Amino acid sequence: MSVGHEVPEVLDRREGPYGEVVLRRHGDLLQIIANGCFLMDTSDGRSERRLVDAALAALPAPAVRPAPHVLIGGLGVGFSLARAAANSRWGRITVIEREPAVIDWHRTGPLAALTREALADPRTRIVEADLVDYVNETSDTFDALCLDIDNGPGWTVTEGNEGLYAPTGLAGCARVLRPGGVLAVWSARPSPEFEETLCNAGFQQVRTEEIPVARGVPDVVHLGVRPG
Numbered sequence: 001m002s003v004g005h006e007v008p009e010v011l012d013r014r015e016g017p018y019g020e021v022v023l024r025r026h027g028d029l030l031q032i033i034a035n036g037c038f039l040m041d042t043s044d045g046r047s048e049r050r051l052v053d054a055a056l057a058a059l060p061a062p063a064v065r066p067a068p069h070v071l072i073g074g075l076g077v078g079f080s081l082a083r084a085a086a087n088s089r090w091g092r093i094t095v096i097e098r099e100p101a102v103i104d105w106h107r108t109g110p111l112a113a114l115t116r117e118a119l120a121d122p123r124t125r126i127v128e129a130d131l132v133d134y135v136n137e138t139s140d141t142f143d144a145l146c147l148d149i150d151n152g153p154g155w156t157v158t159e160g161n162e163g164l165y166a167p168t169g170l171a172g173c174a175r176v177l178r179p180g181g182v183l184a185v186w187s188a189r190p191s192p193e194f195e196e197t198l199c200n201a202g203f204q205q206v207r208t209e210e211i212p213v214a215r216g217v218p219d220v221v222h223l224g225v226r227p228g
Helices: 046-057 079-085 100-107 112-120 131-137 159-165 167-176 192-200
Strands: 009-016 019-026 029-034 037-041 070-073 093-097 124-128 142-147 177-187 204-211 219-225
Touching: 009 100, 019 100, 046 070, 046 079, 046 142, 046 177, 046 204, 046 219, 070 079, 079 093, 079 112, 100 112, 100 124, 112 124, 131 159, 131 167, 142 167, 159 167, 167 177, 167 192, 177 192, 192 204, 192 219
Parallel strands: 070 093, 070 142, 093 124, 142 177
Antiparallel strands: 009 019, 019 029, 029 037, 177 219, 204 219
16 A cells, blocks of 8 residues: 555545544545544554454354354444454444444445445444443443554543543443453553553453554554453
8 A cells, every 4th residue: 555745635524522533545545533633544454353353262162152242342444343244253243433424434435345244234233322421321231342442541532531441441341241251452552551450350361462563562452351
């Protein structure tokens, strides 16, 4: 893919419920910017796919837990959703996205090519909601939570997200996880402090998987299992 020294082209700019969101094209890449902060682009997606794969691998075998229900926090450019929909083992796939613009870009806009099949999958349900509010209010339960709404536990997009990675927020995640369910959290950099917080919040089998990137520190997926 090529970005060179081209000036990014703004494809859409909207004032959403949490500030400005922008979709840009930069060479071959599509990029999402929120309140001036780069969130993600379509350059790779290895770590976003691994987020879903690692959660599934940490669940019991199909004979013990058939057709698990996964909640994906953040639609983004769609890598995680597309990965989940490509795997027949997942039962239901619920995606929480708080920005109406991002949902529109996938349904009828430039990102549709990445997720058209996944959105048409009968297992998929898109919910327009703030993830923190949803986790605190929903009566649904899940076998896996795959969270990718920030650049990491210590690098949140909005201040309101900080509580999600604190003990009270993790207690909310545990509440909606079925016993033995998996919490997987994407981060742009490792966080030993978050590992410790997961352990202190009662999660077991806590570990961090590193995913190499072209430059800089690796992306990671933090994993923890709710006790059975």
